[in-house]
Amino acid sequence: MCAPIEISGFRKRYKHATVEFDHFIFKDRITLLLGENGKGKSTLLKAMAGLVSYEGTIKGCQDAVYIPETPALPSGLRLRSYLHLLGEISGYDSAHLEELLKRFHLADKREVLLKNLSKGMRQKANLVQGLSMRKSLYLIDEPASGLDVETQKALREYMKDCDARFLCATHAPEVFAPLGVSCVRL
Amino acid sequence: MRALVRASLYYANVLASGRRGLCLILCLFTLSGVFLGFARFHEPYAMRVIEAELYALGYYRESLFFLRFAVVVLVVFSSVQLFVLETGELAVWARVSRGKALASKVFTVYGVALLFAWIALLIMEAVYRFTPYAQAYQANSLFLPMSVFTLYYAALAALLGLVSKNVFAYLVVLLGFFLSDVVVDYAVRLDEVGAFAYKFNALFPNLHQFADGRIKFLPSYPLVFVLIACLLVVSYFRQKRVDYT
Numbered sequence: 001m002c003a004p005i006e007i008s009g010f011r012k013r014y015k016h017a018t019v020e021f022d023h024f025i026f027k028d029r030i031t032l033l034l035g036e037n038g039k040g041k042s043t044l045l046k047a048m049a050g051l052v053s054y055e056g057t058i059k060g061c062q063d064a065v066y067i068p069e070t071p072a073l074p075s076g077l078r079l080r081s082y083l084h085l086l087g088e089i090s091g092y093d094s095a096h097l098e099e100l101l102k103r104f105h106l107a108d109k110r111e112v113l114l115k116n117l118s119k120g121m122r123q124k125a126n127l128v129q130g131l132s133m134r135k136s137l138y139l140i141d142e143p144a145s146g147l148d149v150e151t152q153k154a155l156r157e158y159m160k161d162c163d164a165r166f167l168c169a170t171h172a173p174e175v176f177a178p179l180g181v182s183c184v185r186l
Numbered sequence: 187m188r189a190l191v192r193a194s195l196y197y198a199n200v201l202a203s204g205r206r207g208l209c210l211i212l213c214l215f216t217l218s219g220v221f222l223g224f225a226r227f228h229e230p231y232a233m234r235v236i237e238a239e240l241y242a243l244g245y246y247r248e249s250l251f252f253l254r255f256a257v258v259v260l261v262v263f264s265s266v267q268l269f270v271l272e273t274g275e276l277a278v279w280a281r282v283s284r285g286k287a288l289a290s291k292v293f294t295v296y297g298v299a300l301l302f303a304w305i306a307l308l309i310m311e312a313v314y315r316f317t318p319y320a321q322a323y324q325a326n327s328l329f330l331p332m333s334v335f336t337l338y339y340a341a342l343a344a345l346l347g348l349v350s351k352n353v354f355a356y357l358v359v360l361l362g363f364f365l366s367d368v369v370v371d372y373a374v375r376l377d378e379v380g381a382f383a384y385k386f387n388a389l390f391p392n393l394h395q396f397a398d399g400r401i402k403f404l405p406s407y408p409l410v411f412v413l414i415a416c417l418l419v420v421s422y423f424r425q426k427r428v429d430y431t
Contacts, residue, residue, distance in 0.1 A: 049280055050283075051276075051279060051280060051284070051429070052429040053427070053429055065280065065281070066280040067280075068276045068277065068280065071276045071277055073277075074200040074203060074272070075203075076200065076203025077199060077200060077203045081199060081203075085192075085195065085196040085199055086196060086277055086278070086281065088192045088195070088196075089189055089192040089193050089196060089278065089281045089282055090189065090281035090282065126277070129277065130277075133281075
């Protein structure tokens with residue numbers, strides 16, 4: 001089992017708001033971050049991924065990958081090129097990528113331009129790309145957003161089969177309830 | 187370093203995405219067509235032989251202006267595409283550091299512009315070799331001056347990309363290029379160039395054809411080149427620390 005993630009004295013100041021947490025320890029393999037809009041779920045994930053500066057300490061996030069919520073993808077690239085080019089940047093397992101493409105029903109969409117994918121397909125492409133990196137910690141922002149029931153099930157199954165740790169910010173905890181996850185409300 | 191190269195490749199692909207092959211062929215055809223037009227192959231052979239020197243100088247003047255204009259437009263386009271319009275960058279920043287992602291964008295602008303300038307220069311020289319007046323005028327090698335010109339404007343466009351997300355800011359580069367070309371007369375003697383032209387060309391260096399037929403920058407360009415490079419480095423380190431929003 002991986003070492004727990006420990007957050008203490010976290011503070012992130014924005015121009016019109018401040019996000020603050022005193023102390024959190026995430027011990028379980030799958031943890032959901034819950035809370036209303038603006039509570040700092042995404043900020044916390046981005047801070048853990050090193051994308052934003054913050055005050056305080058975060059321990060245990062060395063081998064993490066951040067998967068944003070339906071990002072704007074480069075419209076002119078084909079799905080295959082996007083996955084491989086981005087995968088090459090930080091290293092990926094091509095066999096694992098193929099398996100993920102099958103799991104998420106994207107195998108026949110390899111040659112499709114990203115601009116021609118629907119919102120749900122884009123979210124799947126985003127998830128597949130992030131998950132193909134085989135890291136020990138996945139920080140996922142709204143993983144179920146835009147996904148159909150079947151893909152939500154595929155994601156749940158993947159999370160169940162995988163050894164890695166997942167920390168997900170979500171407004172739909174019921175999607176992951178069958179996994180027996182722990183929830184933290186911010 | 188490997189991540190930097192891979193990220194640059196990613197951005198180069200984003201820049202050249204779509205029908206890459208078709209675009210490349212069209213670009214080569216257009217360049218060849220334009221240079222062939224400037225070479226005046228449509229005019230009678232006898233005229234081209236009689237007025238060889240005039241035609242040769244004219245070819246270099248027109249081709250070089252077109253080449254510089256194309257390079258400036260390309261660096262502005264690449265910089266706008268990568269620094270202003272490219273919104274799918276969070277995925278890259280989440281995989282390499284923000285600093286590396288920014289550096290790879292700058293390298294991509296440089297790489298694309300240099301590659302284009304060299305290929306266009308080769309086509310320009312190749313077309314010239316087929317003209318009957320190829321012996322009439324031997325221009326100094328344009329490889330180095332054109333590379334310096336490209337690097338300068340690429341640096342300027344990248345600098346604008348780092349400090350401003352406003353597309354209209356890039357008009358400065360285009361206007362600067364045009365004005366720096368206009369303020370120095372064609373085939374003027376170096377000692378006849380006015381003080382204002384010197385100052386303006388210090389800010390926006392440009393290649394000019396002087397009375398002796400040589401094509402070169404006005405002597406003041408290295409200082410500003412260094413200044414722009416320094417500003418680029420400072421802006422890079424400032425931007426590196428900015429949060430992803």
